[in-house]
Amino acid sequence: MTHLTIAMPKGRIFEEAYQMLIDAGFNLPEEVEMSRKLMIEIPEENIRFILAKPMDVPVYVEHGVADIGIAGKDVLLELKRNVHELLDLKISQCYIASAGLPNTSMNEIAPRIATKYPNIAMNYYKEIGEQVEIIELNGSIELAPMIGLADRIVDIVSTGRTLMENGLVEYEHITDVSSRLIANPVSYRMKSERIQEVVTRLKNLVN
Numbered sequence: 594m595t596h597l598t599i600a601m602p603k604g605r606i607f608e609e610a611y612q613m614l615i616d617a618g619f620n621l622p623e624e625v626e627m628s629r630k631l632m633i634e635i636p637e638e639n640i641r642f643i644l645a646k647p648m649d650v651p652v653y654v655e656h657g658v659a660d661i662g663i664a665g666k667d668v669l670l671e672l673k674r675n676v677h678e679l680l681d682l683k684i685s686q687c688y689i690a691s692a693g694l695p696n697t698s699m700n701e702i703a704p705r706i707a708t709k710y711p712n713i714a715m716n717y718y719k720e721i722g723e724q725v726e727i728i729e730l731n732g733s734i735e736l737a738p739m740i741g742l743a744d745r746i747v748d749i750v751s752t753g754r755t756l757m758e759n760g761l762v763e764y765e766h767i768t769d770v771s772s773r774l775i776a777n778p779v780s781y782r783m784k785s786e787r788i789q790e791v792v793t794r795l796k797n798l799v800n
């Protein structure tokens with residue numbers, strides 16, 4: 594059986610994605626999420642997992658140190674790495690939207706947009722013909738309009754609870770997001786049978 598290295602995102606996607614692999618019939622230990630280990634060998638399946646920051650998964654896959662990986666569509670759109678997108682796993686579903694304080698219009702001269710997705714935000718405002726100033730943050734994006742740092746944010750919305758509890762409203766729905774199975778292009782050719790088997794087994798669960 595060909596060896597596979599799989600890059601998994603730590604954090605909120607991990608548990609659902611790992612459970613999906615178990616449901617797909619892979620013989621994996623149940624207690625892995627309790628561990629602090631970042632590299633886990635599963636000799637029974639000839640699989641090695643590496644546990645990376647969600648934004649770093651496509652980097653490991655593009656460089657070929659992981660053959661396949663699981664990444665949010667938000668991360669793929671933001672980073673535009675050279676990886677193949679094989680399957681929409683339809684987990685961690687959410688969307689990217691612009692939001693701000695209610696009943697406010699954007700400053701006419703270079704409105705300020707706070708986001709952890711500078712490329713997605715820039716492309717969106719370019720498409721709709723708005724010239725904006727991007728303020729890049731790493732988290733707690735909703736603070737920016739409340740404290741007067743930005744006119745709008747571009748961020749993930751799932752239940753809408755974070756917006757609501759911080760007195761913000763959604764303005765534009767930008768794009769839908771879910772987690773995707775991705776592959777290194779060379780691995781995809783060299784290990785096609787093994788990778789295709791993973792795709793087929795996961796596809797049965799998605800449909």
Ligand SMILES: Nc1ncnc2c1ncn2[C@@H]1O[C@H](COP(=O)(O)OP(=O)(O)OP(=O)(O)O)[C@@H](O)[C@H]1O
Nearest residue numbers: 603604605606647665666667668685686687749751
């Ligand atoms: N509220 C949410 N509901 C559902 N999915 C989400 C939500 N927020 C983010 N996601 C998805 O989960 C992925 C990982 O998010 P997570 O919050 O675990 O990490 P992160 O905030 O990007 O990284 P960090 O480890 O720096 O906190 C995102 O790339 C996105 O696809």
Ligand SMILES: O=P(O)(O)OC[C@H]1O[C@H](OP(=O)(O)OP(=O)(O)O)[C@H](O)[C@@H]1O
Nearest residue numbers: 732733734748749750751752753754755
């Ligand atoms: O619509 P909701 O269900 O409230 O989810 C949306 C929130 O979830 C994410 O934040 P996260 O928990 O990852 O925190 P951070 O980005 O501030 O680190 C996202 O950046 C939103 O703030």
